[in-house]
Amino acid sequence: MNWSVFGKAFLVETVYSIPFFILSILPFKKQLRFPIKILILFIFIGQLLQSSLYTYLISHGKPTRVTDTVFAFVSLAIYFLCVKANFWKLLFLGNFILNYFVTVRGICFFLESRLFYDPSITYYSLRDQSLLLISILLLLTLPLGLKFMKNATERVFQVDSSAFWQKVWFIPFSCTLIICAYNFDLNIDTVRKFRFILTRLWLFAMTILIYYVLLEALNAVRQQAQLEERAAQQDTLLAMQYTQYQQLSRHIEEVREARHDLRQHLNLIEHYLQSGKTEDLNTYIEQYRMTLPPDTARTWCENYAVNTIISYYGEEARKASVDFSVRIQLPPSLPLGEPQLCSIFGNLLENALDACRECTDSAPFIRICAQEDAGHIVIAVDNTCCHPPIEENGRFRSTKHDGFGTGTASIRSIAERYQGLVDFRYEDGIFYASVMLKFDSKISHGNL
Template sequence: MIPLYRIIEICVYSLLNFLPFMALALYPFRSRLRFSVKITVCIIVVISFIQMGLGLWAAFFSGGKAALASAVSTAVYVVFYFIAVKVNFGKALFTLLMISNTANFVVAASKCIEGKIFPELAVQSYRWSFSLIMLVVLAVVWIPLFIYTKKVYTPAVEKEPTGIEWRYLWLIPATFYLIWYYMLYNNNGKSSLETALDAGNAVFLLFINVGAGIVYYVIAMLINEQEKNIRLSDNNHRLAMQNLQYENLQEKIADARRAKHDVRHHISLMQEYVRNKQYEELEKYLNSYQQSLPDDTLISFCENKTVNAVMLYFAQVAKNEDIDYDVKAVIPENISVDETDLSVLFGNLIENATDACKEEKGDNRRIVIRAMTDEYTLCLGIDNTFTGTLKKDLSGVLFSSKHKGFGIGVESVKSIAEKYGGTYCAEVKDEMFMSSVLLNLRT
């Protein structure tokens, strides 16, 4: 019969080797969980029991196949993680590998220290001495790692500019992960226990993990800095659009003043036509005068100042390029979407539509914009004339066979849609390229 204290030892180790690292891995995406917090916690509890069961099987019933239990444990951990978080695959993989590398180091360092302090117990599996030292090592490693995750890494994964970089960044922690397994299995015939007890290996892994930590920190800082620069550029762009709106308004005011100033001259001339009964000349003059009046077209597309500034800016661009610009938008002044996100979302999609229309030949070039909100969602549809061939590159980014600029900014749009739990889709139908975005408004 298995002693109770051994069961407790193995269960404690299994939990120490699972829960702290799962918490770290989930923290950056706590607002993007696929399930509710309650359901997620319940699943983690179930997986914790699975981990303890696998530990007991590896210790007492595996018959020398403990590696199989480790593989199953890792598979359960990975499958749950990718199901639990709704984020870019590369971003989730980067996070998982980064945390896994740290977990591997904690286990190796704990076993090495146990071998120095409790040499007799260290050669046995899952003893209380191992869990005790692991708890101390966790306290030393986990706290600064959590601070890094909270202060530096989480802002990077929440506000990254495009998401493209995460398709490749995961290769960095993957490389460190391979180094770890190379150290574990390419050890000149030594068992994994002997490798872990070797102080030289532990020191080597320490330097590897410190170097990896510096690399992770630099990556997160660069992404945050890049995001700040893009935000600054977007703000400058928005200010330029607002300035154009102001200039258009000033121009209309000046036109109205000129018309008011000249009105008495027009009245005098029309009175002269009436006195002389020159009605045909009067009619011609009235038609000419009507055409000379200032444009009284509505200069506001919607109540939201940010969106209106973007639409007004591209309305002027479309007018200069002789592109039909049809807008119907109902967006209130106050909406639970960040102003910069609104500017990037509308700006990128309308700019892409405008650029696409510039490449089209003929007179039937048009941009159709429809936008509306309700209590829970923001719906946006932007269609533009498009007679080219729509393709995707190997990474799934849209591009056109007719011009190079198509698809620029689409990754930013996808990132914003993901941020608000929404969707982005695009298709070509009846010689129109149709972009659609749905955002869930946070209350």
């Protein structure tokens, strides 16, 4: 093996691969399957393979253009292997990285043909001019590419639709395919023409435009989903208020009837007392006590907002024959926003009730515990769950629609806002949900 050629090829592959993996790995630093040391090992092995192939092609006098395709396949393979995320989303984002590199290398080839003209230039060679130009271009453009990639990654993973991502990746890929097929022959006469550089620039411009339009459309879809979720929450709140109103109306009617009957009872009690019929009076009082209706109106906790949520789902659980157990110790007021607290309780209880309704072969139950102490709120909801939830990348698939559930994601978001912790766990037919929130008693609601 020609070790000088191999060493130079390894250096060139390193210059190419480092920016590629900065763009493909850095936005997913929290979703890596392996430690950084293993990732570096994979990259190193990939560079050895590519450098060995290049050296082999040079020593046998064969065209080296194939190394470009090999670089793309090897780099993408490491990208897919190391990042723990939806394959189709990664493929969609990977197209941007490929188009970025195709554009940068095209600009480099064009500048080299103009600044260092040589009729014998063979592209994909190891010329110092090529290495210098591409290093400068990557250094200048990489920060902007990374910023775009981070923004695109964040917005892409806010939309969960497998069918959508299985198709949409082909749009940017088709642009790459057309441009590369049109400019496959990279001889000096072709590269020197402005048509060559314009097609590469047009490729990148179209890529940016495609991503911008798609991401804006995805943002609109996400906002629509949020509006629908808020509308559903409003419907739930209205249902809760209606339940509270019905309970209050029943209580008022019972008080009115009791007040109407009380006068007759007092007259009879007075008659027994005046007649000295103490035993008859005791018998009457005992019989009257048996006729009193049960006290169904319950106060689950001192916090009015939370009590409203618990009362609503308690009534729904009663209708569904679900055993409903509550042990809550929360003060009337808390130094954190009631909407966030109600959202946590509402999402936890809605998911628990939905799971219990599916359990037809067992006695379903919901157990709720919550307590505030020393600047912390701890909430735990355990419920029967006959079907194990489907979890992907730390998120649960929804049982109501295609995609991930928004309830658990909303709870995680609120917990992060309050520097708290969330734990969801399924074991032996029971789903355990735990939430811990931290708050500063000096912080007002308006500053949250």
